[in-house]
Amino acid sequence: MLRPNAHDVRRRDFLRWLAASPLLASAGGIATLEPLIAQEAPRRVFDDIVQSAEDALDIWDLQRAAEVTVPPAHYGYIMTGVDGEETYANNRSALEQLRLRARRLVDVSNLDTSVNIFGRKWDTPIMIAPCGSQRAFHAEGELAVARAASSRQHLQTLSTVSSTAVEEVNEARGEPVWYQLYLSPVGPGSWEGATALMQRSQDAGCPTIVYTVDLQGGSNRVTLERYSRDDNRTCTNCHTPGGRAGGPKPMLRGLPRGTPDPGLGRSTTWETIPRLRDATNQKFIIKGIMTAEDAELCLRYGVDGIWVSNHGGRAEGSGQATIDALPEISEAIAGSIPIVVDSGFRRGSDIVKGIARGATAVAVGRPYLWGLGAFGQEGVEKALDILTREMEITMRAVGAPSLSDLGPHTIATS
Ligand SMILES: Cc1cc2nc3c(=O)[nH]c(=O)nc-3n(C[C@H](O)[C@H](O)[C@H](O)COP(=O)(O)O)c2cc1C
Structure with missing residues (x-):
């Protein structure tokens, strides 16, 4: 055990413990880390306020708490984008701008925030x-996240490189999650491995595969x-000497090695999509789409849904904000398949902007990871x-009583 659990130690005591920690002495203190990534919004600092999840007033309170409780290298893994963080910043500044x-005198006494995705109604987007x-x-x-998401009925997708196997996560959640698929170099590098992974998630009841395509070229973190x-x-516990992550992640253990497939990895093209698509009965979504051209290819290749994402600024450097990519993509899709968007969404108003620009649902990454790191399930x-x-x-x-009342008219043109 490297650090006390934030549940057990009041934050003030914890800060005191941390200040005395050899970990900080060697790192020169947390202050040395701050210039690397500024807080995402200007704010007055009330250091003692966030001692429990209940105290957090907004998502950035959870970020600040996580910065204290999560070990530096792991916090860096949450925070990192690529290069000089331009894409990460673009995601935020585009949403903020x-x-x-606002329309007035509309009856908003009853709100309907529900969405329908693949025939299933969710109470929230x-x-x-x-x-x-x-x-x-x-x-x-992942078990804390599954319990939290289930308690509020939020749709959840589990990563290929999760630290908990899909069967355990489904059990904690009480129903199957969606399953995200990486191919080589992060996931299985063989066709046999890829199909075994999809089959395992299908056997576990996962109704949807989310195939992530935005890290094919690697990333400069x-x-x-x-x-x-x-x-x-x-x-x-999890690392080999030298700090590198230890053996394969639970879902990648014991996969058939198969023959390394040159079509899976840097050279993967759209031609692989029908092959993957036909290898499973699950719904098939592509995650990482940023242009209308690729949205049209998704339609041509029979994909069931698209996920607009730049991996939270972790894929291409100098990338466009996803909120700015949405209009051309929603125009290309014209309501024919669901669109999920993520990357930089931190406020309820950001969620509204995403839906207004054509998304069916909005996903978040770091906001719940900060909650998890700071306070476990309660933080999520x-x-x-x-x-x-x-x-x-x-x-x-x-003046929008339901999500369908949001649209381009909700966003000012200047
Ligand atoms: C620590 C971390 C790990 C991630 N791991 C994965 C992953 O395994 N698979 C994947 O498709 N996306 C992964 N992502 C990207 C998220 O799914 C999502 O696209 C991104 O976090 C959204 O941006 P946001 O963090 O600004 O909300 C990861 C993001 C973070 C921050």
């Missing part, structure tokens, strides 16, 4: 994005490297509650 048009290695942020990792260099602990629940409350207030404020 969009202005809402806010989804849990797939994020790997969640036990690096809290001992209960400078911020992660900087945080890692600031973290001198030796932790052999708090992140979801904050976003839900803010979204509902915004819907009432702009």
